Amino acid sequence: MRLVEAVDWSGLKAPDLAAFERLAEAAFARLPEEFRALCAGVVVRVEDFPDDGTLAEMACESEFDLLGLFRGVGLAQGGGALATGQFPNMVWLYRRPILDYWAEHDESLGHLVTHVLVHEIGHHFGLSDDDMQAIEDAAEA
Structure with a gap:
């Protein structure tokens, strides 16, 4: 049996909003x-x-039910240039629900943030699940 070096988690904290924004920016990049x-x-x-x-x-039954959200007029619905008074198309990533999901599943936080980001942006484009999976796969490569 091989001993695995233990990771000292005692000083680690969940990323705050600023760190999570950097994680989302890196995922987008x-x-x-x-x-x-x-x-x-x-x-x-x-x-x-x-x-x-x-x-x-x-x-939603709980504030933890929603990981992300797209609001706006997607390209698939004719969205493009903003009309007067129209808010820009926006994607929200919800830090605490994503962290909660991450704690319950076996995937990296970076992968999960990329997944939610691509899924929500995918609504902007009207993409299929297969299209979104291909984009995620390209981001992971």
Whole structure:
């Protein structure tokens, strides 16, 4: 039997909002260049939790039910240039629900953030699950 060196977790903390934003920025930077170019104008925000209105609108039972959200007019619905008074297309990543999911599953936090980011941006493009998986795979390569 081989002994595995133990990792000292005693001083490690979950990433705060600023660190999580850097993690999301790094995940976005790893996406294929042509995909990122099409995301011009999409704003990515990191919050601890969805607001109460979003939780009610999405019929969430808990504030931990929603990992991310796309709001706006996707390219598949004719979105492009902003109309007067229209908010920009936005993707929210919810730090605490993502961390909770991460703690329960066997995948890296970076992979999970990339997955949620691609999935939510995928709504902007109207992409299929297979398309989104191909983009994730390219980001991991």
